[in-house]
Amino acid sequence: MIEFYNQILKQLIVLQYQLNSYISTIIRELNDENSLSNSFLILGIAFLYGLIHAAGPGHGKALVAFYFTSNKASYKKAFKMGYIISITHAISALIFTFGIFYILKTMFRKNFNEMTSIAMQISAVMIISVGLYLVYEAFKNRVHKEKQITISNKSEYAVALSAGIVPCPGVMTIVLFCIVLKHYTLAILAAITMSIGMGLTISIAGILSILLNKKAGSFLDSRGYILEIIGGFLIIGLGVFLFTTVGHK
Amino acid sequence: MKIIISIILFVSMIYAHPHTFIEVYPTITVKNKTTEKINFVWKLDEMTSSMLIMEFDINSNGQIDKNEQEHVYQNYFSSLIDYNFYTDITVNSKIIKFPDPKNFNSFIENNKLCYSFDIDTNLNINETLFDFGDTDFFIAMILKKEFIKLNGAIAQVSDLDNDFYFGYRLELK
Numbered sequence: 001m002i003e004f005y006n007q008i009l010k011q012l013i014v015l016q017y018q019l020n021s022y023i024s025t026i027i028r029e030l031n032d033e034n035s036l037s038n039s040f041l042i043l044g045i046a047f048l049y050g051l052i053h054a055a056g057p058g059h060g061k062a063l064v065a066f067y068f069t070s071n072k073a074s075y076k077k078a079f080k081m082g083y084i085i086s087i088t089h090a091i092s093a094l095i096f097t098f099g100i101f102y103i104l105k106t107m108f109r110k111n112f113n114e115m116t117s118i119a120m121q122i123s124a125v126m127i128i129s130v131g132l133y134l135v136y137e138a139f140k141n142r143v144h145k146e147k148q149i150t151i152s153n154k155s156e157y158a159v160a161l162s163a164g165i166v167p168c169p170g171v172m173t174i175v176l177f178c179i180v181l182k183h184y185t186l187a188i189l190a191a192i193t194m195s196i197g198m199g200l201t202i203s204i205a206g207i208l209s210i211l212l213n214k215k216a217g218s219f220l221d222s223r224g225y226i227l228e229i230i231g232g233f234l235i236i237g238l239g240v241f242l243f244t245t246v247g248h249k
Numbered sequence: 250m251k252i253i254i255s256i257i258l259f260v261s262m263i264y265a266h267p268h269t270f271i272e273v274y275p276t277i278t279v280k281n282k283t284t285e286k287i288n289f290v291w292k293l294d295e296m297t298s299s300m301l302i303m304e305f306d307i308n309s310n311g312q313i314d315k316n317e318q319e320h321v322y323q324n325y326f327s328s329l330i331d332y333n334f335y336t337d338i339t340v341n342s343k344i345i346k347f348p349d350p351k352n353f354n355s356f357i358e359n360n361k362l363c364y365s366f367d368i369d370t371n372l373n374i375n376e377t378l379f380d381f382g383d384t385d386f387f388i389a390m391i392l393k394k395e396f397i398k399l400n401g402a403i404a405q406v407s408d409l410d411n412d413f414y415f416g417y418r419l420e421l422k
Contacts, residue, residue, distance in 0.1 A: 024295035177296045
């Protein structure tokens with residue numbers, strides 16, 4: 001099983017390495033004659049790159065998984081949350097990249113890393129708060145099942161925004177590369193298509209968690225709040241882990 | 250059970266996540282089963298390179314000049330000691346302290362930022378392994394057999410199985 005997992009891991013890395021190399025070559029070769037065909041190709045690769053890249057940390061998969069494992073929801077909601085995260089992710093990456101590039105200009109790399117660290121800390125605090133809120137609400141409403149549904153709707157946005165606020169370094173790198181080569185529109189379009197790919201991966205994590213919840217639901221039916229409390233604690237743990245990891249960097 | 254395994258796999262793939270790719274080109278001279286000269290050239294991916302070149306090439310002349318070299322070494326390269334320069338050298342099953350890099354040079358080649366450095370150490374090739382990888386997995390080190398230049402030995406490259414991050418192992422025979 002571990003060998004199989006390592007093979008998948010290797011293939012994911014090799015694929016990202018190849019896509020990274022391929023996309024940078026095409027962006028660099030972009031000119032007036034091939035602009036339309038190459039632009040579509042770049043956007044297609046950006047989508048694929050996002051799909052694979054979102055298998056990485058900081059993209060909210062663990063958070064989404066914990067959330068949907070412990071809260072009853074539909075597949076539609078998983079898609080909605082996946083896409084809120086990835087869109088927030090891409091918007092924050094665009095704002096950070098354009099902001100740092102045009103406002104700060106110098107010491108880009110240093111600011112790039114510092115800004116990402118600050119955003120990760122803010123995100124970690126938000127995640128911890130969401131976790132605390134979920135535990136509190138699950139405990140408080142353990143006998144009022146209907147009320148839980150309304151609260152879950154509210155907390156979905158909080159979960160999605162807390163995960164998405166961290167700008168994706170992968171998107172930032174592509175955006176910056178396009179800006180350096182003066183392909184400004186392409187920078188924005190690549191960020192959007194990459195986020196569509198990422199959204200799909202994050203949504204799949206949510207759907208798998210909902211499937212797990214449904215299986216567990218038949219055993220726990222009337223005691224679903226236990227799962228919610230466990231999920232809340234897992235989310236708090238994830239937030240603490242993120243916060244301490246950033247703090248050590 | 251299948252679903253649980255799928256979720257664990259999916260969530261644990263959080264480590265499949267490098268943002269920077271570095272190709273490693275080792276050049277090693279071996280005499281009497283002992284390393285005499287070891288040089289590594291790192292070639293950073295084009296996207297990361299473009300970002301770093303923008304910062305390193307202060308006078309924008311398309312190359313890293315002498316004073317710029319010093320800046321790169323002091324501010325960017327030397328601090329990688331904290332990561333063992335993404336290279337674990339294992340001798341008799343023990344990871345040794347990474348020797349101080351010598352003759353550091355950074356240059357631009359085909360739009361890629363490259364670092365070149367030597368390490369001064371005589372290692373018995375039968376007892377030594379070179380493992381390339383980043384435990385944080387922010388960097389992916391890429392080693393291919395065709396990247397290696399060897400004098401006096403033959404190279405064997407294998408996948409480095411670390412469970413949490415991916416890397417490559419170089420053995421000399």
